[in-house]
Amino acid sequence: MAREICLRQLAVRPRTRAELATALHRRGIAEDVIDQVLDRYDEVGIINDEAFARAWVTSRHHGKGLARRALAGELRRKGVDAEAVDEALDELDPQTEEETARVLVARRMRVERNAAPDAAFRRLVGMLARKGYPAGLAIRVVKDALAAEAETAEFADGIDPDALAEAAGPGE
CATH class of the missing domain: 1.10.1720 (Proline Oxidase; Chain: A,  Domain 2)
Structure with missing residues (x-):
């Protein structure tokens, strides 16, 4: 069931690990199952917060004209860790x-x-x-x-x- 929930979420748009974990928590999935499923998805590359952050920065900067500060806030709210946020923002000179x-x-x-x-x-x-x-x-x-x-x-x-x-x- 946890895998199905994740796949449905990912079919709509790319998600961060934290967003998927939140969706699974809301559905009452056990913590150990969440970790197991998300670790596997991480391992095979279905979820990748660094790639998500880079794509988000490119998309939102070019599409909405958002600056570094606004992009950093959005990524933090999506659960991307500070290091991945900094790396993604480094690409925006x-x-x-x-x-x-x-x-x-x-x-x-x-x-x-x-x-x-x-x-x-x-x-x-x-x-x-x-x-x-x-x-x-x-x-x-x-x-x-x-x-x-x-x-x-x-x-x-x-x-x-x-x-x-x-x-x-x-x-x-």
């Missing part, structure tokens, strides 16, 4: 992350064209923050985007990204 942030802002700038510059600034920085981008990067990318637009260039000149990032707090 800072330059790629910044390029993705710029693409997200450029796409959103089309919607924000008619907004007041300060409102557009807040919304764009907020969007990047919700996706896990550090404050300093978010502010700098949004300032650059606003500076490139004739209507908002003057507003952008008054933005000090370093001061705003410091005001956002440590670790941002």
Whole structure:
């Protein structure tokens, strides 16, 4: 029965060992049976948290534009250990992350064209923050985007990204 539960779960999408263990616990499967089944699935490569983490980072970064911090949180919630999370995130370099942030802002700038510059600034920085981008990067990318637009260039000149990032707090 435990094998069937795991296979049904895996048929929907790849799962981490912790997600499968949780599903089995919910169904009242004994701990020793859970360990035995999951160990076997690990052994034959049906479940692989490291591969899951790498695929998750690639998919969610390219699909949703999520930054390292948001991706790390999602993987931890899925039960991936810290070492596997770090290894997966190492494949996402800072330059790629910044390029993705710029693409997200450029796409959103089309919607924000008619907004007041300060409102557009807040919304764009907020969007990047919700996706896990550090404050300093978010502010700098949004300032650059606003500076490139004739209507908002003057507003952008008054933005000090370093001061705003410091005001956002440590670790941002």
